[in-house]
Amino acid sequence: MLDDRDRKLLSLLQQDAETPVAKLADSVNLSASACSRRIMRLRDEGYIVRTTAKVDRRRMGLPTTMFVLLRTSEHTADWLERLRAVAADIPEIVEVHRLTGNFDYILKIVLPNVEYYDVIYKQLVHRIRLHDVSAYISMETLKSDTALPTHHA
Numbered sequence: 001m002l003d004d005r006d007r008k009l010l011s012l013l014q015q016d017a018e019t020p021v022a023k024l025a026d027s028v029n030l031s032a033s034a035c036s037r038r039i040m041r042l043r044d045e046g047y048i049v050r051t052t053a054k055v056d057r058r059r060m061g062l063p064t065t066m067f068v069l070l071r072t073s074e075h076t077a078d079w080l081e082r083l084r085a086v087a088a089d090i091p092e093i094v095e096v097h098r099l100t101g102n103f104d105y106i107l108k109i110v111l112p113n114v115e116y117y118d119v120i121y122k123q124l125v126h127r128i129r130l131h132d133v134s135a136y137i138s139m140e141t142l143k144s145d146t147a148l149p150t151h152h153a
Contacts, residue, residue, distance in 0.1 A: 002047070002150070002153045005028045005029075005030065005038065006038060006042060006047075006150075007150035007151060007153070008027065008028050008150075009024060009028055009035070009038060009039065009042065010042065010047060010048070010150045011147070011150050012024055012027055012028075013039070013048065014146070014147035014148065015147065017051045017052075021035055021036050021039070024039075047153070054146070057110060061112050062092075062110040062111060062112055063112070063113075064110070064111040064112065064113055064114055064116075064137070064138075065108065065109070065110055065111075065137075065138035065141065066108075066109045066111060066114075066117055066135050066136065066137055066138065067106055067107070067108055067109075067135070067136045067138065068106070068107040068109060068124075068133060068134070068135045068136075069099075069103040069105070069106050069132075069133070069134045069135075069136070070103065070104055070105040070106070070107065070130055070132070070133055071102075071103055071104050071130065071131045071132035071133075072104050072105075072129070072130055072131050073129075073131045074129060075104075079128070079129075082127070082128050083096070083105065083128055084096075086123070086124060086127045086128050087107070089123075090120060090123055090124075092109050092110055092111055092116075092120055093107050093108070093109050093120070094108050094109070094110055095107065095108035096108075103132075103134075114137060117135060121133070121135070
């Protein structure tokens with residue numbers, strides 16, 4: 001069970017995981033050693049899964065975002081595993097979600113430009129059978145955050 005200090009620590013770490021423990025401890029009114037123990041407990045209990053660096057997409061030459069909606073006529077475990085493997089092999093595919101409604105899956109793809117989508121498209125259709133593929137270019141990102149709200153835990 002999380003308390004308010006745990007939630008605040010998780011929020012602060014999501015903003016900047018490199019924040020010194022002493023500064024985090026001050027923010028949650030704990031000693032540095034008590035704060036460090038809490039952070040280790042949060043890792044051990046699975047609240048903190050990993051620590052990563054957020055890289056600037058534009059500086060990496062990937063300013064374009066596309067969302068691709070997929071429909072399949074195959075709904076087998078084998079087909080799903082093939083989709084997982086294809087997505088894992090294409091680094092430009094950064095998210096894949098199974099959906100309810102008219103489409104089966106949505107892919108979030110980051111690209112150097114719109115034209116590069118054809119390269120990804122050809123890799124997809126070459127390796128996996130699809131019934132329908134619809135691609136949408138993101139014109140503007142209104143919100144993009146990886147931080148999760150902490151008040152539900």
